[in-house]
Amino acid sequence: xxxxxxxxxxxxxxxxxxxxxxxxxxxxxxxxxxxxxxxxxxxxxxxxxxxxxxxxxxxxxxxxxxxxxxxxxxxxxxxxxxxxxxxxxxxxxxxxxxxxxxxxxxxxxxxxxxxxxxxxxxxxxxxxxxxxxxxxxxxxxxxxxxxxxxxxxxxxxxxxxxxxxxxxxxxxxxxxxxxxxxxxxxxxxxxxxxxxxxxx
Amino acid sequence: xxxxxxxxxxxxxxxxxxxxxxxxxxxxxxxxxxxxxxxxxxxxxxxxxxxxxxxxxxxxxxxxxxxxxxxxxxxxxxxxxxxxxxxxxxxxxxxxxxxxxxxxxxxxxxxxxxxxxxxxxxxxxxxxxxxxxxxxxxxxxxxxxxxxxxxxxxxxxxxxxxxxxxxxxxxxxxxxxxxxxxxxxxxxxxxxxxxxxxxx
Numbered sequence: 001x002x003x004x005x006x007x008x009x010x011x012x013x014x015x016x017x018x019x020x021x022x023x024x025x026x027x028x029x030x031x032x033x034x035x036x037x038x039x040x041x042x043x044x045x046x047x048x049x050x051x052x053x054x055x056x057x058x059x060x061x062x063x064x065x066x067x068x069x070x071x072x073x074x075x076x077x078x079x080x081x082x083x084x085x086x087x088x089x090x091x092x093x094x095x096x097x098x099x100x101x102x103x104x105x106x107x108x109x110x111x112x113x114x115x116x117x118x119x120x121x122x123x124x125x126x127x128x129x130x131x132x133x134x135x136x137x138x139x140x141x142x143x144x145x146x147x148x149x150x151x152x153x154x155x156x157x158x159x160x161x162x163x164x165x166x167x168x169x170x171x172x173x174x175x176x177x178x179x180x181x182x183x184x185x186x187x188x189x190x191x192x193x194x195x196x197x198x199x200x
Numbered sequence: 201x202x203x204x205x206x207x208x209x210x211x212x213x214x215x216x217x218x219x220x221x222x223x224x225x226x227x228x229x230x231x232x233x234x235x236x237x238x239x240x241x242x243x244x245x246x247x248x249x250x251x252x253x254x255x256x257x258x259x260x261x262x263x264x265x266x267x268x269x270x271x272x273x274x275x276x277x278x279x280x281x282x283x284x285x286x287x288x289x290x291x292x293x294x295x296x297x298x299x300x301x302x303x304x305x306x307x308x309x310x311x312x313x314x315x316x317x318x319x320x321x322x323x324x325x326x327x328x329x330x331x332x333x334x335x336x337x338x339x340x341x342x343x344x345x346x347x348x349x350x351x352x353x354x355x356x357x358x359x360x361x362x363x364x365x366x367x368x369x370x371x372x373x374x375x376x377x378x379x380x381x382x383x384x385x386x387x388x389x390x391x392x393x394x395x396x397x398x399x400x
Binding site: 023024111164 | 220221222223224225299301306307309310311312313314315320323324327328349350351353354355356357358359360361362363364365367368369370373374375377378380381382384385387388389
């Protein structure tokens with residue numbers, strides 16, 4: 001089996017630590033230990049140290065997460081059906097995993113938005129990409145640009161918030177409720193886009 | 201002017217630090233310095249130290265936040281109008297404050313849900329109280345219990361997620377989009393509760 005490169009192992013270890021315990025609680029020594037890498041290799045691959053590794057982890061898991069959500073939404077002809085199915089799948093996954101943090105991008109962004117401008121900017125870039133991808137997807141289903149953008153923003157916001165409630169309450173109810181609400185909104189929107197579109 | 205009691209000053213200082221930088225980044229020394237309190241006073245008032253102070257801060261800001269949301273939603277006869285107005289007010293407030301973390305309960309819960317079981321339980325208790333309050337409010341507007349509970353869960357999830365997106369993107373767009381979507385869902389629900397109610 002080919003060896004995974006050191007820099008990749010470091011990013012994977014950081015992603016898992018961010019997922020479980022967040023940014024401030026994660027020390028660079030813990031990352032290299034988890035990656036089985038010498039401490040010097042961090043600064044060889046990531047000159048900015050912990051902050052650069054975290055930025056790479058957010059970019060990588062953000063891209064993976066964007067692809068996953070796209071894959072979940074895409075197979076449905078009906079936008080509302082696709083949203084409800086994606087939230088149901090997310091609820092099943094989080095419960096089966098023992099309440100795994102499904103999206104370290106949002107929890108780390110929530111933790112560091114006021115203290116780590118560089119990481120905030122990376123998380124914003126990741127979220128902008130999700131919004132652009134979702135807008136493009138919903139446009140292919142016939143929604144005008146502003147309605148498509150409003151819908152994907154609301155879907156992402158409610159999914160991220162529902163993940164936090166679900167992990168905190170150890171319950172899938174918040175995810176199922178959010179999916180049901182967003183599906184209901186999407187159904188009203190596609191039935192009558194004139195009347196239910198973007199905020200004024 | 202009466203002096204604010206030491207334990208109250210400690211909780212206020214912790215709340216502000218949790219809001220700005222989260223739990224792991226906040227040291228107990230920083231809390232007592234911000235509170236202008238001697239270090240020994242922490243263990244006099246909070247035998248469990250930092251964790252106990254954070255629990256008190258989450259309970260206190262959770263109760264305040266629950267009251268605020270109740271006050272924003274209550275004056276509207278129409279549930280959907282009330283939701284949209286509450287999200288617009290939240291968007292205005294967060295932008296005017298320079299992207300203040302509006303809800304440390306959710307960001308701290310997202311940060312510590314897998315590492316601090318006691319704080320997770322406190323955050324769950326706070327969220328359960330929000331859900332019960334919102335369910336009671338929507339029942340007074342005529343929604344059956346399951347529909348009322350689903351709606352308030354979805355509203356809280358989308359508001360919390362939208363706060364994180366807004367702080368990250370430095371934009372009110374996610375909050376306005378989430379409010380518009382939740383208002384649209386509530387409008388469909390109140391027009392036809394049989395057809396748009398709780399998830400099966």
